[in-house]
Amino acid sequence: MIQTVLGLVSKDQLGFCHSHEHLFLADGQPAKVNPVLRLDEYNLSISELKLFKSVGGQALIDAQPLGCGRMEKFLAAASKDCGVNIVASTGFHKMAFYDKSHWIHSFTEDQLSRIFIRELTEGMFVNTDHSPPSETVSFKAGNIKVAYDTERQFDHEKKWFVAAAHACIETGFPIMCHVESTKQGMDIAEFFIKQGVPPHCLIICHMDRTLDELNLHRELAEMGIYLEYDTIGRFKYHSDEEEAELIVMMEESGLSCQILIGLDTTRARMKNYGGHLGLDYIQESFIPLLKKYGLNNEVIHQITVVNPAEAFSKK
Numbered sequence: 001m002i003q004t005v006l007g008l009v010s011k012d013q014l015g016f017c018h019s020h021e022h023l024f025l026a027d028g029q030p031a032k033v034n035p036v037l038r039l040d041e042y043n044l045s046i047s048e049l050k051l052f053k054s055v056g057g058q059a060l061i062d063a064q065p066l067g068c069g070r071m072e073k074f075l076a077a078a079s080k081d082c083g084v085n086i087v088a089s090t091g092f093h094k095m096a097f098y099d100k101s102h103w104i105h106s107f108t109e110d111q112l113s114r115i116f117i118r119e120l121t122e123g124m125f126v127n128t129d130h131s132p133p134s135e136t137v138s139f140k141a142g143n144i145k146v147a148y149d150t151e152r153q154f155d156h157e158k159k160w161f162v163a164a165a166h167a168c169i170e171t172g173f174p175i176m177c178h179v180e181s182t183k184q185g186m187d188i189a190e191f192f193i194k195q196g197v198p199p200h201c202l203i204i205c206h207m208d209r210t211l212d213e214l215n216l217h218r219e220l221a222e223m224g225i226y227l228e229y230d231t232i233g234r235f236k237y238h239s240d241e242e243e244a245e246l247i248v249m250m251e252e253s254g255l256s257c258q259i260l261i262g263l264d265t266t267r268a269r270m271k272n273y274g275g276h277l278g279l280d281y282i283q284e285s286f287i288p289l290l291k292k293y294g295l296n297n298e299v300i301h302q303i304t305v306v307n308p309a310e311a312f313s314k315k
């Protein structure tokens with residue numbers, strides 16, 4: 001089963017899924033760092049979600065964790081209003097998304113792991129951007145986000161990562177790791193495996209940003225770890241053609257069963273916020289391109305339907 005904001009759905013009910021999106025993001029520290037991250041207008045995000053649904057979209061993973069702009073009530077309302085499965089995230093993001101006085105810095109490993117577990121088993125906390133978790137709602141998270149930002153952050157805030165490992169082992173929900181390079185993807189995978197997290201509970205994000213060290217892509221996938229290619233349509237990193245070639249390479253290596261895709265959207269890319277891409281982009285532009293590169297419907301179904309259902313299911 002996969003745990004959406006409106007409850008559990010079975011693997012065959014999840015449907016066509018973007019495995020890394022940001023549907024809402026409140027005004028606050030992340031938007032101070034980067035104004036295009038703010039996605040706080042319910043009607044605009046809903047229109048974008050309807051656009052996604054109109055081209056066959058059935059599910060998405062919202063990758064914003066608690067304490068830094070997650071809008072849990074909007075996620076549940078949007079899922080209800082549009083009939084799209086939405087999985088919310090507990091866990092933590094990059095250090096820059098928390099100001100110096102944020103509670104997350106002073107909470108102990110044990111407190112953090114109890115908070116993450118509670119969000120996955122009882123209900124998410126609300127209003128945690130400026131004050132420590134206290135009030136909850138009944139909607140639960142179904143994914144544990146972590147962010148490996150810099151080595152300094154990793155050494156300094158190891159308790160955050162250990163708490164996430166405990167929450168995964170205790171609940172069976174997956175860990176989704178933000179990384180800044182391919183090598184960091186391998187480092188964080190090794191760390192979590194040492195902590196006792198099974199490889200098939202690990203999802204490494206942004207693995208397509210740098211398109212380097214492709215041997216590490218294969219190595220990670222062969223371990224059973226999921227790789228997320230979520231910079232589709234982000235031409236500052238690479239072209240869609242290069243992205244398609246990467247997916248073909250993985251498919252030819254027999255590893256398409258470990259690939260997840262998404263757009264990792266911001267307001268600069270959502271059409272309803274005035275952006276240029278839209279949540280319909282994968283269906284309308286990228287999948288036709290994948291077909292031109294020779295990927296058949298079965299492989300596309302695997303990457304967009306079967307793999308997300310496996311990756312985000314409770315183990």
Ligand SMILES: [Zn+2]
Pocket residue numbers: 020021022063264
């Ligand atoms: Zn993201």
